[in-house]
Amino acid sequence: MAMNDSTPNEANGTGVEPIDRDTLATEYFSLLPYEPYPVQEEALLAYFTNDQGVLVCAPTGTGKTLIAEAAVYEALRTGRQMYYTTPLIALTDQKLDELRESAVRWGFSADQVGLVTGNRRVNADAPVLVVVAEILLNRLLNHETFDFSKVTSVVMDEFHSFNDPERGIVWELTLGLLPKHVRTLLLSATVGNAVDFTSWLYRSHQRRLQLVRGDQRKVPLQYEWVSDEIINDFAEKIAAGDETQRRTPALMFCFSRSQCWTTAEMLKGKKLIDKERQAQLSDYLDAADMSTGAGPKLKQILMRGVGVHHAGVLPKYRRMVEELFQRKLLAFCVCTETLAAGINLPARSVILPSLLKGPRDKKKLVDTASAQQIFGRAGRPQYDDRGFVYALAHEDDVKIHRWREKYDSIPEDTKDPGLMKAKKQLKKKMPKRRAGESYWTDQQFTQLQEADAADLSSRGQLPWRLLAYLLGRDAAVQPIRDLVGRRLLTPKKIEEAQRDLNRMLITLWSAGFIELDPKPVLARGPSQPANSNAAQPKKPYDPPATTGLFGEILDQMRDPNSDDAKSTEENADPALIESRGYEVDDYRPVTAAPTERLDRLVHLRSINPLFGVYLADQLAIADPNERIAALESVLEVPGTVARHTRMPSLDDMPAGTLATTRLDPQLLTMGLATPEELGAKSGDDDEDVVNRGFGRVMFDEPRVWPLTIGEKILRLFQNEYPRVHNVKVVPVWIVGDLLNYGGDFNKYVTTKKLQKEEGILLRHCLRMILFLDEMANVPPLETTVETWEDWLDDLADTLSESCRKVDPQTTDEILSKGLEPVDELIAAGRRCSR
Template sequence: MTLTDRLTGDLAPGRPGIGADAALDAFVEWAGERGFALYPAQEEAVLALAEGAHVVLATPTGSGKSLVAVAAHAQALATGRRSWYTAPIKALVSEKFFALVETFGAQQVGMLTGDAAVNPGAPIICATAEVLANHALRERDASDIGLVVMDEFHFYGEPDRGWAWQVPLLLLPETQMLLMSATLGDTTELERDLRRRTDRDVVAVTGVERPVPLEHEWVLTAVHETIELLLRDDRAPVYVVSFTQAGAVEQAQALASVDVVGAERKAALKEAVGGFRFGPGFGQTLRRLVLHGIGVHHAGMLPKYRRLVETLAQAGLLAVICGTDTLGVGINVPIRTVLLTSLIKYDGRRQRVLRAREFHQIAGRAGRAGFDTVGYVVVQAPEHVIENSKALARAGGDPKKERRIVRKKPPEGVLTYTEATYDKLVTAAPEPLRPKMRVTHAMVLNVLDQWEGQQEALHTLVLDNHEDEARREALLERAVQVLGSLVRAGVVEPDDGSSVEDWVPADAEPAPADAPATPAPPAPDAPEPAPEPAGPGNALGALGEALAAAGLTPTPPAQHPSEAAGTTGDVPAPGDGDAAAERTAAEPTPIERFVRRAGRRYDEGPFQVALDLHDGFALNQPLSAFALAALELLDRESPEYALDVVSVIEATLDDPRQILMAQQFEARGEAVAAMKADGLEYEERMEALDDVTWPRPLAELLELSLRTYRQRHPWVDPRDLSPKSVVREMFERALGFGEFVAHYKLARAEGIVLRYLTDAYRALRSTVPMSARTEELDDLVEWLGEVVRHTDSSLLDEWEALTHPSDEPGAVVRPPGENRKLSANPRALRVMVRQSMFRRVELLSLGRWQALAALDGGLTAEAWQDAAAEYLTEYDEVPTGPAARGPALFRVEDETDRWVVTQIIDDPEGDHDWRITAELDLGATDEAGEPALTVTGFAPTT
């Protein structure tokens, strides 16, 4: 029986169940049956929730915060309210999703992560913090959210993501909040603000003793020795924390020669893994490790592999898990000992010592309530300290020998730490949380998506948030810039009778000092005739003409704040001196008056998102508005139009550094070989290599266009533009996910590749308006979506397994394999087959007969060579340009269990007589997860 069965028979959100008091009794009874006796802190929190208060739950890891969250969801369900659980990373969201499914039943729990949507209409939703924040921006008071559980709430202070934890607190005043973290620090101001906004009591539950105390230890043994000692002393499971993904994998592989588990556990692991499908490359490495009792866990892995490791760990089958500090983000990997191999991490900008909050988040995972009486936190000394300690030990206390020891020093230029650093972290309290609000195009667009309350919502976000006065003014400046750019771009239109010029007047000569102030936008009862709405095609204004007139050398705009000394970030820093005085004295613009609520108050409108933009349109990247504008520069009639659209979008996405470095490495290798063949000397080659980088399609056009764009939008950061070719290269070279990973040796970064492809897919779907779409582009996007879904559909697979559980009593719940059929999406499969056929055209053009024969069991290398020789008696080459890869030269005859496919060769004369023919076995395709093609011929038509 699930907890749901005890609460209500009517599960629709908004329909009353048994009530809060009865729900509390039902929850306590349910928990007791499972051996959970509530701690005093848990009781205090659960009772406060039942009384309708907000709760700030700042208790140590292992003190049962997750059980309080279950009680919150139960009370919401029993009182007819919809509840949300949020977490900072998708891995934690998926873990909690499955835990709540087990508690409440598969039909009552859904998940939204931005990448996956499972049962989205359920009364309990698990989501990333950004998904909830965007929902709050769009829906606001119209939201049907009755209760929110925000896990890992200390992310409120993260510079890049903290806004997502603040927005729901600002825009959902009717929603009950449960804010949870083991490392919150002082929350007095946060509690005061929450009371003021919601007129609801706030109960803080803090300062609780850990149910499982921790023992800290500084060790002077090498990592492998430390692990062997921990295993010998029965301190497993051990989580070995490295601060790089490569370091985690290398550490795991180094342990493969050690018997970390016995024969009986190995047999159990083999049974638990069962038929799980491991891919090539890293998948095979992981398979060997987990069958040996060793897990790996980091963000660069595919989600299905992380889920596998978590499942095996929760079953108590893994003795050692080597991972990164994802452990500190609440991943439920039950462990007894945390072993930190270092106290130094790279935070994306620099190497630094762990902060107190980070250390306690990681260390707090040690010790399992109900299983352990103590948790162990072990910190490795730096290697040079360990070597010096061993040297002193060999001296045996002899002062003369000790004086002769040449003590090792840390490597030059490498940040290090000492035992004093360790002692300070153990005793230090978490740093105070600081709010990190920001304003982006996507946020403003979400706010304007709803007609009611636009002005109030923007005012709250910008000027009634948790920031200090100086930051609010900086946010106001940014909001005015963003809204103005959206109006100019035609993404947002006035809908109250006013015109675009009323809100963003055309550039003019500076007005004299005695000129009247800029008037407020006109009221709806006295409108002037509004012009035709500006569409996305007007987004750059006269960009095309400006580029042409300037000969592709537009005038540089004013310096961006990020390029000036002393300022960083997407929000302009408040100035000082004359600049600040100038901003203060300047007459507020119409948009500034609107955001400040100075003058006219709007209960509704006055803006609407342009009607010709498709459902789901969004601007989620800093340069999304520029990308929308830049699309007008592309030649829609060009055979490469679809690929050029992809390049525009890719240029606005965050760089996947591992992928780009691999592409650069290959490009430089090819360049060196060519330069050697040309006879260049070593020094000349090395100098020339500085200019060789990863592929950057449309770089010149986009960079020059951005310079022109910034003449009207000087706040745009030019560093956000980064041309690259990942999706484009995969499509052009007909590479699937596995082939791309293998080609660039990215097996350890499969998760990063998948995440980038997912971001690109979402950006293509959400940013490109209907007016810029073509059938070829839609085919490419459909292909990309299928690549993403087929690479890892583990979350959907497991939810479906829970929805239709096994009839076998006591059946082992195994991590699922992929059962999604490619043939279920014929459009995407057609594109994949077309890509595979064109790959054969490319190899044919290069004369790679062995490679052609290796693709399938059809023609031999000799047959390919003989047919090509006959072709070349008629034509000089096998073209592979855009026209050759186009859909017009591809044919499919769809039969019941197979396709007959034809790739016509785009010969130089345009005769189109020669063609490659093949058969696609649909059953084998679904089994293999990729097109199962067999070439039947390469010949002219008869």
């Protein structure tokens, strides 16, 4: 029984009597709602007996939350503190609710469990805090502000996120910074190199974790390849029968948002739920306001017992789908794979209509880690004795299979004239696979089931913003070099990581953000004399020398993800690149003292901070449309949405002040853009191009599209910062178009026929508001703080009002809860980890 009324104790200063870990373990086991599964019991015993923590590797669905709650109970019972970290904001809300329910069940107050993300705070002073991983790292880096002396443990859920190429470094740095007295409980899906990982953790960070591995689920999975059913017939088949016979509720995973809608529509007219649930659904939906955007279409689908859940659905509608599914009123939830690693919707079955993902002409087999995460969503411990995983064959293969059955049913040696004629007719009508179509097989389905788990390794580069922050606190370079040297990489990759660090330091020095001691030296080219190796000091605001690398990839600049662009960057001779710049192999600066400019980098977390500062300094003379277009172009938008929200043509929105008076002349003078790319029509000369607004260029061969304002700024940036890669823009006109509709979000999405993507558009607007708040901290050099902030505030207020009318709960949760005292050093977006 939990105890909340203990008397203060001077020994530990917590107000709770000391308690030994054996007693804690006994108490916790007595509070379990059911007998623990073997891997759960082993992990719990390891946690209560090991001084530094445990790494638990077990498949999805093995009840790892029960293990994690041991650390929560320990903190509450002893009056100390703990952190429960997740990789996704979508998981934090779920974990908050789960842990609060458990706390109440143990006899504690729900208010003793809180939540802190970058944009939401609930009981932020509670002893148990659910946080996204970036928040914990931020607090470890600010140890003067955040006291860890009373923290007893840290749980890292979904720890295989260590492998994430963008955000895995958050987990890695956190492990290295945790105080020795804090126990760590790492919960992961199966890991290929678990032993090697624990050895590395001890060698590099002196943290010895006990490894607990399990390969059996509490609810075993049954895999079935479906070769003879198309999706709508199969769905009706498994939804039939009583509670024990039917194999629903089921999660139906599609690998694109559009396919989710298409699949849901295919279930029209099928009997999927009984009359009792149909009546309950009708009452619920009649009481709900689903009159705008995708609401009417989604309501029709929900009435049939089918939910749609993906990023394009408004959050308020997603919450409705989750609630109805959890109440067992829906037979199917058609969703994207992000749900597999996010919201927990208990399901009896998982269905994959396809095993391939990607663009139409570049489809590939889904990766093993994602597939196994999806498989693991099948089977509910409290209801099912097994979970069912179905993979459906391609519709063409189903037709071929059905044809084959009919054809083979007629004996080859039949003498019956009627059968012989029928067999001949069937042979003529044999269905075939289509040219250019991608297919999958039952062998690939088996391959995904049996594939080995991925190894853990360090991914991603040291983030620019984190590097700036660390140098702002301590100019010594060696601690950062030591951090890089301890990463989970091969010796060869460690060497490359050290060179990357030197490149980053030289880039910051070249741009005037730091002063290096000793200064970098120029790398000698083939004909360069030895005495030319001394670096010339630069003025703080002088751009670095152009290396010429930009010219080699200029043709691919419009598509930074193209194979040619990647090949150029990855295969370029490092020696050639370094011969045009500074020495990086043997350079060992002792200090990197910050200049007054460095602090500007730390404020930007939504984008690469170097590009953010560069962008801000360009926008002082920009007109409002140019500012909006440039700012929203740096917020990543899926390509399927970007195609429908392109920038207006130059005829509809002529080039503005920034483009015509600064960017276009610079791009032409420096040879970074052609007149055609700046909007010149055939026969125009350069002077005409510089001095007027341009009409849209429409050439037959080849067609040249004028650069947008964001693309122009990016080209100049890449010329000035040749060592900074993975920065891109997506030219969209979402916020600008919304303002043209008077801020009426529903009118905008309806007129543009973007209802099926309205969730992404709302998220884009909310991200824009948060980004405006960041940019307020880096006013351009050519304007005043007040002038800059006033414009940003006015735009943010207009957008906030628009978003609040569409989804007030989501808008208020994101915008009105306040941020960490020191913002997260690494944001959840794709590019900010660069």
